[in-house]
Amino acid sequence: xxxxxxxxxxxxxxxxxxxxxxxxxxxxxxxxxxxxxxxxxxxxxxxxxxxxxxxxxxxxxxxxxxxxxxxxxxxxxxxxxxxxxxxxxxxxxxxxxxxxxxxxxxxxxxxxxxxxxxxxxxxxxxxxxxxxxxxxxxxxxxxxxxxxxxxxxx
Numbered sequence: 180x181x182x183x184x185x186x187x188x189x190x191x192x193x194x195x196x197x198x199x200x201x202x203x204x205x206x207x208x209x210x211x212x213x214x215x216x217x218x219x220x221x222x223x224x225x226x227x228x229x230x231x232x233x234x235x236x237x238x239x240x241x242x243x244x245x246x247x248x249x250x251x252x253x254x255x256x257x258x259x260x261x262x263x264x265x266x267x268x269x270x271x272x273x274x275x276x277x278x279x280x281x282x283x284x285x286x287x288x289x290x291x292x293x294x295x296x297x298x299x300x301x302x303x304x305x306x307x308x309x310x311x312x313x314x315x316x317x318x319x320x321x322x323x324x325x326x327x328x329x330x331x332x333x
Contacts, residue, residue, distance in 0.1 A: 260284065 252260070260281055267279045277283070296303040 263284060264279055264281050267284070271279060292303075292305045296305045300306075
């Protein structure tokens with residue numbers, strides 16, 4: 180029969196007074212064994228497939244600090260960046276890819292172009308694009324001047 184609720188032993192008082200029942204060696208061994216298996220189960224739950232060989236520890240990298248920088252872009256390029264972001268979000272949906280931000284797109288595009296410049300030098304795509312800019316601007320300027328003076332009209 181169970182004791183009435185009023186007469187339950189106060190376990191904490193008994194422990195402090197030394198009146199708590201002593202754990203036998205056999206019980207202690209059982210407790211240690213259970214703790215060992217519990218810890219093992221927790222480790223297995225953390226990694227579903229235990230690896231046969233221990234893998235070398237990876238060096239933890241310090242988080243890279245990023246610094247905000249302001250650069251000017253045309254409205255058309257900003258619209259293209261917005262569209263590219265949405266396209267990438269749609270294409271990577273459900274793949275586990277990282278969050279697609281405009282900063283990520285710009286950072287990766289810039290890294291790609293700078294790596295190409297480093298590797299290819301004079302034949303890099305970035306240099307070709309940059310050296311093409313003055314020619315385009317000069318042509319636009321010449322065409323505008325001809326039109327102003329009636330030279331471009333037929």
